[in-house]
Amino acid sequence: MTEIEQKVCDTLIRAGSTFREDQKAAYRRAIEKEPGTISCWVMRQILDNALVAEKNHRPLCDDTGIPHLFLEVGPHCHVTGEIIEQIHTGVRMGLRKLPGRPMAIMGDDNARIDQSGGLDHDSGALKPSPIIIKSVKEDVLRLTVLMLGGGPAIRGLTQRIFHKHSVEVVIDEIVNRAIPAVSQLGCSPCTLAVGIGRSQFEATSLMIEAMAKGNYDVQSDFEKTITDRVNESNVGALGLGGKTSVLATFAKIGPQRASGVRIVALRPCCCFEPRRAEVEL
Amino acid sequence: MIELTTPFSEEAISQLKVGDVVSITGYVFCGRDAVLPRICKELEARIWVKRGIDLRGGVIFHTAVSLAGVGPTSSNKLEIESSFETLSKVGVKMHLGKGAIRAETVKALAENNAVFAIIPPVTALLESQTLERECVAWPELGMEAFYRIKVDNYQAIIAAAKGKSIYDHD
Numbered sequence: 001m002t003e004i005e006q007k008v009c010d011t012l013i014r015a016g017s018t019f020r021e022d023q024k025a026a027y028r029r030a031i032e033k034e035p036g037t038i039s040c041w042v043m044r045q046i047l048d049n050a051l052v053a054e055k056n057h058r059p060l061c062d063d064t065g066i067p068h069l070f071l072e073v074g075p076h077c078h079v080t081g082e083i084i085e086q087i088h089t090g091v092r093m094g095l096r097k098l099p100g101r102p103m104a105i106m107g108d109d110n111a112r113i114d115q116s117g118g119l120d121h122d123s124g125a126l127k128p129s130p131i132i133i134k135s136v137k138e139d140v141l142r143l144t145v146l147m148l149g150g151g152p153a154i155r156g157l158t159q160r161i162f163h164k165h166s167v168e169v170v171i172d173e174i175v176n177r178a179i180p181a182v183s184q185l186g187c188s189p190c191t192l193a194v195g196i197g198r199s200q201f202e203a204t205s206l207m208i209e210a211m212a213k214g215n216y217d218v219q220s221d222f223e224k225t226i227t228d229r230v231n232e233s234n235v236g237a238l239g240l241g242g243k244t245s246v247l248a249t250f251a252k253i254g255p256q257r258a259s260g261v262r263i264v265a266l267r268p269c270c271c272f273e274p275r276r277a278e279v280e281l
Numbered sequence: 282m283i284e285l286t287t288p289f290s291e292e293a294i295s296q297l298k299v300g301d302v303v304s305i306t307g308y309v310f311c312g313r314d315a316v317l318p319r320i321c322k323e324l325e326a327r328i329w330v331k332r333g334i335d336l337r338g339g340v341i342f343h344t345a346v347s348l349a350g351v352g353p354t355s356s357n358k359l360e361i362e363s364s365f366e367t368l369s370k371v372g373v374k375m376h377l378g379k380g381a382i383r384a385e386t387v388k389a390l391a392e393n394n395a396v397f398a399i400i401p402p403v404t405a406l407l408e409s410q411t412l413e414r415e416c417v418a419w420p421e422l423g424m425e426a427f428y429r430i431k432v433d434n435y436q437a438i439i440a441a442a443k444g445k446s447i448y449d450h451d
Binding site: 017038041045046048049050052053056058059060061062063064098099100101102103118119121123151184186187238239240270271272 | 401436
């Protein structure tokens with residue numbers, strides 16, 4: 001096993017089994033807000049689960065997710081086909097060791113759509129999504145592994161907003177989309193991931209970057225406004241009612257088009273997401 | 282915390298109300314989208330008995346079972362929620378999953394003295410409380426086959442009982 005393969009393997013396991021310190025602190029703050037409630041009981045269970053998962057290096061959730069990769073490349077670093085292959089090998093090894101849920105669908109195009117080809121029993125057969133590569137000023141080659149579950153994918157939405165030259169209009173529409181998404185997800189409290197760009201691809205890439213870089217302790221006014229307004233919906237943990245439907249919002253606003261339209265990608269990340277970990281290769 | 286051991290008695294279930302937190306110990310069945318419609322079909326065709334699997338007093342946990350562990354999927358998926366009534370009629374006492382279910386389903390549960398309970402998706406905790414797992418039908422469905430697991434102290438909250446739902450916010 002190469003050094004890169006080992007690092008990627010370990011990072012994937014960390015992403016699938018560990019809450020970051022800012023994530024734990026966000027839960028503790030939310031628990032303190034509503035002691036003795038059903039919501040409090042649920043959030044304590046989620047936090048206890050995270051501590052057990054971290055201790056035992058076991059998955060946080062049985063839907064271990066689809067690996068998504070975000071690679072930052074510094075000015076003097078090189079990415080070769082060989083390095084990408086090693087990253088993919090590391091992902092495969094990490095999935096087997098976590099262990100990831102064996103949910104790769106086998107067969108040709110049609111069989112993969114209707115699931116008639118059956119499931120591959122090898123956890124490592126699950127292919128990661130295409131790598132997002134971003135140049136950075138820092139002289140590093142840094143990989144973030146994110147594990148994206150199925151529930152948020154069902155409730156996520158990427159669609160245009162006619163902004164009417166008003167940030168408030170965009171926020172209003174994000175909140176209007178987020179409340180039913182959070183309510184229907186089931187696995188709240190959520191973290192809302194938002195990307196705003198010029199195309200569906202760009203908006204979704206920015207949303208992934210927001211998931212890779214967002215911090216529960218650092219919230220912009222834009223993010224905080226969305227969080228506070230969605231929390232007024234009283235969806236609560238697991239939709240059972242309560243003050244904390246959303247722990248935070250992670251938003252990344254990219255370059256914009258000279259037009260009346262903004263493309264917004266929104267993902268109601270479940271109570272364990274963003275499941276992520278990073279490593280310098 | 283109300284402690285329950287499977288198989289559940291009619292009396293134990295009749296005492297449960299929405300909002301109760303319960304601890305479940307004993308054998309629990311696991312099935313979801315792929316397998317529950319097959320079970321219902323065999324029950325309705327009266328051929329289920331050939332399998333020798335007694336569902337009376339039982340729990341159906343809406344989960345896949347894999348090396349990654351167990352965790353609830355949404356119980357309001359069409360294939361899952363449509364199984365509640367048929368399974369309750371043959372004696373299943375608890376449907377364990379997550380998400381809001383329809384008023385018609387809540388009513389059908391009450392008519393059969395059965396309940397719906399929500400279990401947080403805490404796979405790592407549940408893994409430490411799962412003692413045995415065995416595939417009991419349709420192994421070709423892999424993680425979506427019908428499993429029986431032995432559990433110790435699974436914690437859940439009663440979300441529908443006696444015709445009421447925890448999602449009926451006042």
